[in-house]
Amino acid sequence: VPLRFQREIGVITGLVGAAGGLGGFFCRRCSGVLKDLTGTYASGFVVLAVLCLWGMSLLVAVEWRVADDVGGVARDHSGGMTAQGRQKAKRQKAKGRNRLCVLGAPLWLWTALFVPIAAVAQSGAPSLPLAVAPLAIPGPYDSTIRLEIANRIRGEFVDWFATPPNGPNPNYRYNFLGNKFQLGVRVTRDPYELFVQFQDSTIANVPDNGVGVGSVYYANTHASLQNGAILRNAWVGTKRILDQPISGRAGRLLTATGSTCRRRRPTSTGSSTTASASD
Amino acid sequence: LIGPFDYTHVGRSFDGGRVGYDTDLLNVTGFGFVPTFGGYEIDANRQLDITLAAWRST
Numbered sequence: 001v002p003l004r005f006q007r008e009i010g011v012i013t014g015l016v017g018a019a020g021g022l023g024g025f026f027c028r029r030c031s032g033v034l035k036d037l038t039g040t041y042a043s044g045f046v047v048l049a050v051l052c053l054w055g056m057s058l059l060v061a062v063e064w065r066v067a068d069d070v071g072g073v074a075r076d077h078s079g080g081m082t083a084q085g086r087q088k089a090k091r092q093k094a095k096g097r098n099r100l101c102v103l104g105a106p107l108w109l110w111t112a113l114f115v116p117i118a119a120v121a122q123s124g125a126p127s128l129p130l131a132v133a134p135l136a137i138p139g140p141y142d143s144t145i146r147l148e149i150a151n152r153i154r155g156e157f158v159d160w161f162a163t164p165p166n167g168p169n170p171n172y173r174y175n176f177l178g179n180k181f182q183l184g185v186r187v188t189r190d191p192y193e194l195f196v197q198f199q200d201s202t203i204a205n206v207p208d209n210g211v212g213v214g215s216v217y218y219a220n221t222h223a224s225l226q227n228g229a230i231l232r233n234a235w236v237g238t239k240r241i242l243d244q245p246i247s248g249r250a251g252r253l254l255t256a257t258g259s260t261c262r263r264r265r266p267t268s269t270g271s272s273t274t275a276s277a278s279d
Numbered sequence: 280l281i282g283p284f285d286y287t288h289v290g291r292s293f294d295g296g297r298v299g300y301d302t303d304l305l306n307v308t309g310f311g312f313v314p315t316f317g318g319y320e321i322d323a324n325r326q327l328d329i330t331l332a333a334w335r336s337t
Binding site: 154199201213217226228245 | 283285287288289290291292293294295296297298299300301302310312315317319320321322323324
């Protein structure tokens with residue numbers, strides 16, 4: 001935001017926050033209302049897909065309007081466009097097309113995602129096959145041994161912070177690719193638990209002259225291709241000690257404030273129950 | 280202020296331990312950690328030169 005909107009940073013930050021807040025509030029409300037009205041979750045996803053298409057159309061309209069305005073400025077006295085104006089408009093349209101490809105990609109992706117989800121929801125399938133069931137086998141002393149595998153590949157392609165060509169930092173690059181692979185073994189025997197997790201991270205095509213997240217990776221290691229393996233988790237813990245609600249973990253672990261609190265959630269009978277919020 | 284940094288491609292871990300006491304009326308958590316670098320540094324095994332210790336109750 002500060003790179004793209006240097007003077008209007010307060011206003012834009014407020015608008016971005018407001019849009020997120022409104023989306024977070026209205027989307028789930030509308031989804032609930034649509035589910036009640038139609039009896040299926042599909043209706044909510046269809047609406048989201050339509051909204052994405054509408055956003056894409058709006059983006060196309062705005063980009064071509066900008067290109068036309070640029071061309072219009074550079075017209076001669078007879079109303080015709082000068083050679084310079086034509087070139088400028090041509091460049092602006094090409095830039096607009098490039099930006100459409102970049103900015104429009106998430107909208108198309110969301111549309112492509114929501115439509116099949118809506119179709120599956122409409123078909124009444126109990127759940128989506130988006131996750132593989134954990135691989136678990138019984139272990140010694142009534143324990144359970146579970147293999148946990150996860151891989152996340154994420155590309156940073158959208159240059160939300162593009163600075164103008166004549167701006168203070170025009171020579172930049174933003175996009176890069178990152179992959180995080182995790183392999184863990186969890187042994188549980190209530191109330192005890194043991195967890196060991198290995199992680200391998202690879203970051204490719206990190207910009208050495210960029211702005212944004214990629215340049216921070218580069219600043220630490222000064223390499224465009226980075227790979228590292230770490231022991232992300234290696235801890236033992238218990239959920240109870242001497243039948244008291246005392247929990248504990250020791251070793252290498254992840255933590256966040258309040259992670260030992262239990263979530264209070266209502267049941268269908270109206271009473272409350274608790275569940276561990278720990279990872 | 281210091282969390283697992285999971286939105287990066289590396290993340291951050293904590294070497295130490297934590298203890299919690301949790302009932303419907305009271306939750307007390309205490310911990311002591313040495314965080315690892317992680318975050319945007321690919322070699323995340325190194326430990327930061329700080330020690331964190333805190334407790335909270337609600």
